[in-house]
Amino acid sequence: MQTxxxxxxxxxxxxxxxxxxxxxxxxxxGEHAFPSQHSCRACGSERTEVVELGNAGTLWTWTxxxxxxxxxYLTDETPENFxxxxxxxxxxxxxxxxxxxxxxxxxxxxxIGLPMKLxxxxxxxxxxxxxxxxxxxxxxxxx
Amino acid sequence: MTDVxxxxxxxxxxxxxxxxxGLEQGAIAARAAIADAGTEFKAMEFAFGGSQDGGNADSLxxxxxxxxxxxxxIWNGCATGGSSLNAAYSAIKSGQYDMGLVVGFDxxxxxxxxxxxxxxxxxxxxxxxxxxxxxxxxxxxxxxxxHDYDISRETLVxxxxxxxxxxxxxxTAWRQTALSTEEIEQAPMVSEPLNKYMFCSxxxxxxxxxxxxxxxxxxxxxxxxxxxxxxxxxxxxxSFEVFSPSQAPAVAPSPTVTASHAAFEFAGIGPKDVDxxxxxxxxxxxxxxxxxxxxxxxxGEQERWINEGATEINGILPVNTDGGCLANGExxxxxxxxxxxxxxxxxxxxxxxxxxxxxxxxxYTHVYGAPGISGVNILTT
Numbered sequence: 001m002q003t004x005x006x007x008x009x010x011x012x013x014x015x016x017x018x019x020x021x022x023x024x025x026x027x028x029x030g031e032h033a034f035p036s037q038h039s040c041r042a043c044g045s046e047r048t049e050v051v052e053l054g055n056a057g058t059l060w061t062w063t064x065x066x067x068x069x070x071x072x073y074l075t076d077e078t079p080e081n082f083x084x085x086x087x088x089x090x091x092x093x094x095x096x097x098x099x100x101x102x103x104x105x106x107x108x109x110x111x112i113g114l115p116m117k118l119x120x121x122x123x124x125x126x127x128x129x130x131x132x133x134x135x136x137x138x139x140x141x142x143x
Numbered sequence: 144m145t146d147v148x149x150x151x152x153x154x155x156x157x158x159x160x161x162x163x164x165g166l167e168q169g170a171i172a173a174r175a176a177i178a179d180a181g182t183e184f185k186a187m188e189f190a191f192g193g194s195q196d197g198g199n200a201d202s203l204x205x206x207x208x209x210x211x212x213x214x215x216x217i218w219n220g221c222a223t224g225g226s227s228l229n230a231a232y233s234a235i236k237s238g239q240y241d242m243g244l245v246v247g248f249d250x251x252x253x254x255x256x257x258x259x260x261x262x263x264x265x266x267x268x269x270x271x272x273x274x275x276x277x278x279x280x281x282x283x284x285x286x287x288x289x290h291d292y293d294i295s296r297e298t299l300v301x302x303x304x305x306x307x308x309x310x311x312x313x314x315t316a317w318r319q320t321a322l323s324t325e326e327i328e329q330a331p332m333v334s335e336p337l338n339k340y341m342f343c344s345x346x347x348x349x350x351x352x353x354x355x356x357x358x359x360x361x362x363x364x365x366x367x368x369x370x371x372x373x374x375x376x377x378x379x380x381x382s383f384e385v386f387s388p389s390q391a392p393a394v395a396p397s398p399t400v401t402a403s404h405a406a407f408e409f410a411g412i413g414p415k416d417v418d419x420x421x422x423x424x425x426x427x428x429x430x431x432x433x434x435x436x437x438x439x440x441x442x443g444e445q446e447r448w449i450n451e452g453a454t455e456i457n458g459i460l461p462v463n464t465d466g467g468c469l470a471n472g473e474x475x476x477x478x479x480x481x482x483x484x485x486x487x488x489x490x491x492x493x494x495x496x497x498x499x500x501x502x503x504x505x506x507y508t509h510v511y512g513a514p515g516i517s518g519v520n521i522l523t524t
Contacts, residue, residue: 007271007272008266008267008268011268031380031391031392032392033389034388035266035388035389041380041391042380042391060287061284061286061287061290062283062286063279063334063335064334064335065273065276065334066331066333066334066335067333069255069273069275069276070254070255070257071270072257072259072260072267072270072271073270073271073272073273073275074270075271075272075273085273087273087279087283089283089390094392095391095392096389096392097389097392098388098389099274099387099388099389099390100274101272101273107335112286112287134268134272
């Protein structure tokens, strides 16, 4: 039976009613990282734990990817039906800024400081016909 | 300890050379640099070289001669040339060698680079979902910077205009056609706020320099250029870097700031002493931000500087007099050395139509590359 599966494990809590980004927190210096990592990029400690990073933030910067990237980009799109997509850094409550695709893809829909909300979206079908999903953010104002 | 001098300059023009491999373009540049120094390849005691897509640099010995020299390959992203120069500087400064060669070359496919996540310590999802593009990073960095420091789009256009104007008087440049304000403004958008003429493109080319102990430099040239510092620095926690799935809450200075400070300190020279500079301009925003990161002006002052013509060939700090990466393209292995090549010509007074007036005496070069590395060189007559 074909199902929905995360494109990569450990990036977000899912499935569930309110998916959250997952990251790591250093038990020694308290700094967060996304994705989670076993050692801390701030202090080098190997004492880290996986924590929920939340599902909302504000847009710190953004751009729009207007052409279809070459490999390693891998979706079901073709050059004919490629749809430009937004990319941004979203500042979360814990302070780190997470890079993400954005639902919005036009300059007049995006601005620094815009409140953003996490959503889980399809990426492509895998070889077994399962739908792979990943995270992205979208404007919380438009919802 | 001895000073280090650059006594030979060689370049194979950047752009597209369908009939030549990257390695052959490196060999042409190396032969030109050695001839410029009036010497022979067998006089080279060491070489440091690098290339991203053109093959192993030490394969050059098959083309230049199997002399048995120490040849070390260097690979450090866009800072490859800077790292090679740093290694050569140390080799001579330490007294280990008297004379050697630094060489870089490349031959990239058309279109944007397509780096692989695994090479940068990232998982496949990052590339598969379309986040692994250097163009996005540069666009997002200048987007935030324009917001924080009130830089206008007109300033982005002016930087591109200058690059192509300088390229038009540089016989070795790839883009030798000046573009009007309208042509630049109306170009297709690549990655908001940067359009087609605001980004440099991957290209081909080769560049080489011959270095030696300063006390023997007069044997090889009438006008040696002294390499006063050659510094490479990596990123700190909190600096905003390319290929970063997340950024720290804290904001730390970029590796450009730390490399620049160290280079000025080693050289005993300050930003106000610099007469001509090459600042990494993989896109127009980078040149704007790097003016401040390298200490030449305050953050936010750039718009006034550029409006007043400060960075033009006849300005108070001419920047990217040969058109920089924007007009020359970026063959990664050669690009950082091309900057030093141009500064050496400016300090020798042999830069032709693009010669900075009043005999410049102090030059500066800066590269920035993935995943957050900067190289700075300070050169004097």
